[in-house]
Amino acid sequence: MKYALLAAASALALAVQPAAAQIKIGFISTFTGPQAAIGNDMRDSANLALEHLGGKMGGKDVQIVYEDDTFRPEVGKQKTDKLIQQDRVDIVTGFIWSNVLLASYKSVLDAGKILISANAGPSQLAGDQCHENFFSASWQNDQTPMAMGEAMNRKGIKKLYIMSPNYAAGRDMAEGVKSTFKGELVGQDLTKWPDQLDFAAELSKVRAARPDALFVFYPGAHGVQILTQYNQSGLKGTVPLYAAYTIDALSLPLQKEQALGVLGTQHWVNDLNNPANQKFVGDFRKKHGGKFPSFYGQQSYDAVMLIASAVQAVNGNAGDVAGMRAALRKANFQSTRGAFKFGSNHFPIQNFYLQETVKLADGTLSLKTVDTVFTAHQDLHAGKCPMKW
């Protein structure tokens, strides 16, 4: 009797095992603290993607498990372990911060699962530490500032000053600009990250160095501070500002008019003219009271769509990692940035655009595409990646 019960119970347990019936996606981002606005935008966009997919991939129901890294690498790693071991997700995505991704990626890859970064693109993972199960739905950190350097060449800038925070992405950004900028670098500052919010000392040095332009990289909440202090310092009329990942749909409501006229580069701008993008931006704005999605959201939307294309290709059998990988490499989906291909290191080969902050007819501030800086651009680290396919 006892054994019969036990057998019945285990049969029941097997029957309700949901793993096969459902696709589970783990999503790491920042949902608390000053950077929570980014995480919320990513979540809203990923949910919108799921809605556009009818909640299904390859005929199976999809669940996204969101976890909060609280902006700290060690917490991000714990949450990634939890997603893999406890929630047993099929695939992990998200990751705003390069340092969080670098702390966490091994947990996913060692478990034989697929990891898709929806933002962070540290040089290590694009180069010699590239991995067959790691993909980027965004860009490699250097690429956007490389486009910035090229855009500044075209503007005839000869002397440049660089300011960026002292962490993985901040150093990558500075190196990126330096690799394409042809003029002279008259000064560079790496500031303490994330707790330095006062840039008076650095901005005074900028003034003393008399450059033709100042390049900054201050993502998230810091972007508001650097712009405010730049405006207050009186540099505005004399040293034009060029910014990467500093002005976006999330920071604009706080930066307001201060951002007008500041140029930046990005792989995607909300006014890009393709059907997938119009659907994404249009529905996002309808759902969120006219608010524009940020590039963080765009990448999250694309990451979910990319996953969907792979799950579709293996008919919903997400356990087939080899099949999924082969499908992911084709990037066979309608990307909101327009069609792109993956390089051998699984980072997109894509266009980069020059964007400017403008005031729309109804008075709202938004970003507008001004120029295409790079067409089908591949990052510098792909050559260091031994992977062949």
Added chain:
Amino acid sequence: MDLILILEQTLNGVQLGMLLFLLTAGLTLVFGIMDLVNLAHGSLYMMGAYFFATFTRLTGSFLLGAVLALVATLILGIVVEIVALRRLYARDHLDHVLGTFGLILFFNEAARLVWGPAGMSIPLPPYLARAIEILPGVPYSAYKASIIVVGLAVAGFLYWLVGRTRIGMLIRAGASNREMVGALGVNIRLLFTLVFGLGAALAGLAGVMDAPIRTVQIGMGENILILAFVVVVIGGIGSIRGAFVASILVGLIDVMGRAFLPELLKLFMTPIAASTAAPAISSMLIYVAMAGVLVFRPEGLFPARGG
């Protein structure tokens, strides 16, 4: 080296020092006189900034918003003292830390509920948003200059209040010997409530002054609170004069380190090593200074007199 740059960086240092002083003056008063370790001081600073953002938006006036925010933080401080902190005085410092840490969590969550996670920015009025020429050819942010002026004014006010008035006399007496002051018939409870309210208003003022530079966000008080405690330790617990001198010292060390250390290190290191090491070393400098003070003058540079 460029003299103008040095002058400008000195001003930057003094400006940061003044901001720290506004924050630390309240902290050191509460710490020295009430013997209360108040980790929630940074939360009052944050609430001051949030009040400021809200009132400026409601009234449309920068100055009126600032005044209302100060009053609101003063009232908030008094309410917090009466509701929560009174219960902690008789207990030891560890309980203070635990209790006021709880307040930090409470205020952060409360701010998230009321104002949302995104933070707020406060645009400066045109007369403060521009740069003024303090010397021919040396522009300086008008707003940062005004922070220095406000800081000096508050220092003068506190010097007068503590040194020249009857309340100040009681405050000093309370710092030296609390029981004796109580035995002489002074209402210590009321005095403590007033001191805490004053400390809260000063924290609120720091929040108000800092808000347009740093933008208002949840958790903004925690980072700066660490600096404020360093200032209290260097200056001497309970000493306003110590807080003033130590604030300017810490402000200058911090700014000068960030400004000139990279150049200095490049003299004997490769540029890449220097630009990586300099931010790390300059962020350590103030703690090194604190350690030095603790070794040579464990009571701080200007220990409050008496017991």
